[in-house]
Amino acid sequence: MATAKLYFEDVKGDETLPSFQLTVTRTHIVKYIGAGGDFFPIHHDEEFAKSVGLPSVFANGLMHGGMLTRVLTDWAGDGRVGRYKIRFASMVWPGDTLTFAGHVVKKYQQDGANLVDCELSVVNQKGESAITGEATVTLPTRK
Amino acid sequence: MAVDRKFIGKVYGPITYEIGKEKLKEYAKAIKNPDPHYMDDGFTKKSKYGGVIAPPTFAVVYAGMLAEPLFYDKELDLNLFMLVHGEQEFEFFDVVKPGDVITSKGTIVNIENKEKLDVITLVGESTNQKGTLVCKAIFTFVIRK
Numbered sequence: 589m590a591t592a593k594l595y596f597e598d599v600k601g602d603e604t605l606p607s608f609q610l611t612v613t614r615t616h617i618v619k620y621i622g623a624g625g626d627f628f629p630i631h632h633d634e635e636f637a638k639s640v641g642l643p644s645v646f647a648n649g650l651m652h653g654g655m656l657t658r659v660l661t662d663w664a665g666d667g668r669v670g671r672y673k674i675r676f677a678s679m680v681w682p683g684d685t686l687t688f689a690g691h692v693v694k695k696y697q698q699d700g701a702n703l704v705d706c707e708l709s710v711v712n713q714k715g716e717s718a719i720t721g722e723a724t725v726t727l728p729t730r731k
Numbered sequence: 732m733a734v735d736r737k738f739i740g741k742v743y744g745p746i747t748y749e750i751g752k753e754k755l756k757e758y759a760k761a762i763k764n765p766d767p768h769y770m771d772d773g774f775t776k777k778s779k780y781g782g783v784i785a786p787p788t789f790a791v792v793y794a795g796m797l798a799e800p801l802f803y804d805k806e807l808d809l810n811l812f813m814l815v816h817g818e819q820e821f822e823f824f825d826v827v828k829p830g831d832v833i834t835s836k837g838t839i840v841n842i843e844n845k846e847k848l849d850v851i852t853l854v855g856e857s858t859n860q861k862g863t864l865v866c867k868a869i870f871t872f873v874i875r876k
Contacts, residue, residue, distance in 0.1 A: 610763060623754070623761035625792055628811070640812055649816045650795075654762035654788040661787075666768040666826075667780070669787045673820035673869075 594664050596695070596702035596727040605663045605690035605706065610655065612647055612684050620651035647680040652688075652710050653719060659690040659708060664725045674708070674721035685713040690723075702727045734849040734874065736842045738807055743800045743853075744836040748793040752783050752829035759786050785827040791819075793827075794855040794868040797837035801853055801872075809851075809874055817850065818871035825865045832860040835868075849874045 610616070621632050626648050629636040637645045653674045660669050680686065687710070694705040708721035759769035767774040768784050775783050802811055827833065834857065841852040855868040 616761075616763075620761045623758040623792075625795065630812075650788060650791045650819065651762065653819060654758075654786070654791070655764070657762070657786065657788055658764040658766075661764065661766055666766060666784060669823055671820070671822050672787060673818070675818045676816055 594727060596704075596729045599692060599695050599704050599727065601692055601695040603692050605659045605692070607659065607687060607689040609685060609687050612652075612680055612682055612686060614645065614682050617645060617647050617651060617682065620648060620654070624648065624650060624654075626650075644682060647682075649674075649676040649680075649719070652680055652686055653721075655686075656688050656690075656708055656710055656719060656721060659688050660706065660723055660725060663690075664704075664727065668725045668727060669723060670703070670726050671724040672721070673723070674719050676719060677717040678712075680710075680712065680718050684718075686718060687711050702729055732808075733844040733876070734807060734809065734842050734851060736844065739839055739842050741804075741839045742836060743797050743804075743838075744855075745834045746793075746796045746836075748796065748833050748835070750785060750793070750827055750829050750831045750833065754792070755783055755785050755789060755829065758789050758792065762786060762788065780826060780828065783829055787821065787823055789827065790821050790823070790857065790866045790868055793833045794835045794837075794857045794866060795870075797835055797853065797855045797868075798870060798872075801837070801839070801851070813875040815873050815875075816870070817873040818869075820869040820871075822867040823865070824867075825859070825863050827859070827865055831865075833857050833865065834859075837870075847876055849876065 690708040710719035756770040837855040843850040853870045857866045
């Protein structure tokens with residue numbers, strides 16, 4: 589749960605962020621579509637997906653792209669993500685087991701703000717990248 | 732057929748979206764982030780925000796609506812079956828809360844014609860009812876030829 593109270597002084601600069609895993613089901617996908625609003629049929633209509641040559645529906649990138657933010661919010665707390673950039677490397681299918689992970693790459697101060705840069709990833713059970721990403725969080729100091 | 736670069740600068744929106752509390756909770760559950768800041772009324776009453784806030788990527792709901800007029804733009808005539816979401820970037824400037832009225836406007840800032848694909852970059856800027864910029868969203872779509 590992201591009730592973390594992390595301060596800039598606590599960051600070493602190379603730590604690993606809390607990771608988690610999830611096996612994707614069609615229910616995860618349709619639940620995300622209902623909440624997110626992207627009703628392009630390739631993500632929820634199995635017959636349609638097969639008609640265009642795909643083995644099944646596949647997840648909207650921003651489903652696991654949204655899930656990945658938990659790596660940041662569980663660690664840094666809320667309202668602290670300033671920049672979040674993700675690249676979609678491969679499709680995510682029902683049955684895939686995804687590992688969501690991240691680590692700190694840089695800690696610095698700029699224009700009076702205390703910033704920490706992180707690298708993020710979503711990898712499937714075969715070790716293939718689904719997402720690579722980077723984020724910057726802004727942290728308070730103890731003083 | 733390549734996407735014509737003359738559409739660089741084309742604007743979509745403004746689109747207005749009012750943030751609803753239950754929608755934020757539904758979204759937080761769907762991205763499997765059970766953070767109490769997004770869904771626990773009792774907890775958030777005592778938080779520094781005084782109520783539920785939006786998960787950062789909820790921007791895909793209020794700013795992501797800009798993608799729809801782009802996808803179905805008859806002038807651009809995109810082949811949606813060959814379109815994939817290549818990259819997504821967000822910059823967040825302020826928290827978003829229930830009751831906020833968010834207005835988003837999108838601009839095509841680049842179209843690249845490569846040998847086997849076209850790349851379209853759409854930048855969305857979302858402001859709240861006070862005129863404060865809350866999020867800048869950069870969508871990169873790839874259309875295979």
